[in-house]
Amino acid sequence: xxxxxxxxxxxxxxxxxxxRGVVRGLHLGLFEVFAALSVAALTVAxxxxxxxxxxxxxDAVQFALGVQRFDIVAHxxxxxxYLGYILLGRALTGVSxxxxxxxxxxxxxxxxxxxxxxxxxxxxxxxxRFAGWSTAILLFTSPLFWFYGGTAxxxxxxxxxxxxxxxxxxxxxxxDGRALLLAALAVGLAGAIRxxxxxxxAGPLAWAAWRIWRSGRLVPLVGAAAVxxxxxxxxxxxxxxxxxxxxxxxxxxxxxSARASDTSAxxxxxxxxxxxxxxxxxxxxxxxxxxxxPLALSFALVRRLPRVSGPVAxxxxxxxxxxxxxxxLxxxxxxxxxxVHIGQLGYILLxxxxxLLPAGMVxxxxxxxxxxxxxARQARLVLLASCALANVATFALPQDGLHDQLxxxxxxxxxxxxxxxxxxxxxxxx
Numbered sequence: 001x002x003x004x005x006x007x008x009x010x011x012x013x014x015x016x017x018x019x020r021g022v023v024r025g026l027h028l029g030l031f032e033v034f035a036a037l038s039v040a041a042l043t044v045a046x047x048x049x050x051x052x053x054x055x056x057x058x059d060a061v062q063f064a065l066g067v068q069r070f071d072i073v074a075h076x077x078x079x080x081x082y083l084g085y086i087l088l089g090r091a092l093t094g095v096s097x098x099x100x101x102x103x104x105x106x107x108x109x110x111x112x113x114x115x116x117x118x119x120x121x122x123x124x125x126x127x128x129r130f131a132g133w134s135t136a137i138l139l140f141t142s143p144l145f146w147f148y149g150g151t152a153x154x155x156x157x158x159x160x161x162x163x164x165x166x167x168x169x170x171x172x173x174x175x176d177g178r179a180l181l182l183a184a185l186a187v188g189l190a191g192a193i194r195x196x197x198x199x200x201x202a203g204p205l206a207w208a209a210w211r212i213w214r215s216g217r218l219v220p221l222v223g224a225a226a227v228x229x230x231x232x233x234x235x236x237x238x239x240x241x242x243x244x245x246x247x248x249x250x251x252x253x254x255x256x257s258a259r260a261s262d263t264s265a266x267x268x269x270x271x272x273x274x275x276x277x278x279x280x281x282x283x284x285x286x287x288x289x290x291x292x293x294p295l296a297l298s299f300a301l302v303r304r305l306p307r308v309s310g311p312v313a314x315x316x317x318x319x320x321x322x323x324x325x326x327x328x329l330x331x332x333x334x335x336x337x338x339x340v341h342i343g344q345l346g347y348i349l350l351x352x353x354x355x356l357l358p359a360g361m362v363x364x365x366x367x368x369x370x371x372x373x374x375x376a377r378q379a380r381l382v383l384l385a386s387c388a389l390a391n392v393a394t395f396a397l398p399q400d401g402l403h404d405q406l407x408x409x410x411x412x413x414x415x416x417x418x419x420x421x422x423x424x425x426x427x428x429x430x
Contacts, residue, residue: 181227
């Protein structure tokens with residue numbers, strides 16, 4: 001598929017290791033490879049620069065306890081498990097030689113660097129080079145994404161597996177059988193990080209499988225089913241065994257689910273729960289997307305103007321599969337978040353592939369709608385830079401903003417620790 005806008009002079013290229021059957025015609029120039037790796041390294045550096053000295057919340061405490069000793073029933077961590085996340089955190093804790101928190105924060109930073117690279121590669125393969133850099137830059141600077149990259153929480157890893165599953169599901173829906181296997185692998189592995197993610201990502205995978213089935217090919221379907229079953233069993237079976245059997249695992253999960261839904265599910269809290277959940281969803285989307293959100297809405301209004309007919313034609317060509325893959329991810333997740341439970345704003349990060357992959361197409365189309373063709377290329381760069389700068393400002397500048405919350409949390413816990421240490425434990429009860 002052609003890139004949007006004028007192309008760049010050809011450069012030496014290297015093929016991605018995924019193979020031509022998965023990413024047809026996608027070659028990254030040597031400069032692009034260097035730039036992508038540089039952005040990945042910058043992602044790690046910026047996340048570690050704002051890392052929390054103390055565990056940020058109770059979930060982070062439970063994850064750190066799980067790294068030390070895994071026990072779902074004792075909420076080390078809480079159900080439904082996160083076995084893959086804990087094992088990765090344990091491995092990095094051993095490599096870093098630090099505390100469990102150090103290993104988990106390092107895991108968050110590395111996970112976000114992988115997500116940024118995948119974001120670039122996926123968007124570039126669909127809409128071209130500008131789209132690739134647009135998605136990567138907007139993800140890298142996304143205030144909500146940045147925030148969780150410095151914490152010992154699993155949300156920072158979710159965009160990476162979500163981008164992989166979403167991208168491969170889209171490729172499979174366009175007829176690529178090998179991409180269906182990779183999508184199945186990503187969906188199964190997503191469950192190891194966060195089991196509910198596997199349920200949400202099953203939607204795009206199911207659409208891709210249906211499209212493959214409609215083409216009359218059964219071998220990729222059998223292979224994908226086997227891959228999902230094997231990868232899910234690889235984390236679910238040991239998780240249940242380590243929880244002293246399915247009965248205790250299900251009981252612990254049901255107890256936590258009941259407590260969570262008591263405060264948010266609309267059938268228990270009525271309109272108050274919907275208002276609470278809806279406010280959290282809107283806040284999460286605003287902090288994840290920033291200025292890009294109103295620009296995307298503006299593009300939706302002006303997309304039928306003659307100046308944007310080119311980008312719209314390209315989007316329409318992808319409409320059946322790309323829109324279906326997007327809908328099968330967004331709609332079930334939003335229904336659950338709005339009507340049942342959204343525990344933290346970090347839940348929104350799972351949806352970023354569907355929300356940010358079209359960023360380059362949107363910015364290019366909006367620039368064409370506002371400016372002449374001669375100035376549209378420069379205008380889209382200005383729009384992209386404006387979105388990135390707004391993201392950085394939203395994260396770093398406001399009092400009681402995201403970065404300030406990390407700083408103030410550490411100061412608060414440090415003060416508590418100092419207060420506790422002022423008393424003799426031999427003669428003091430807390």
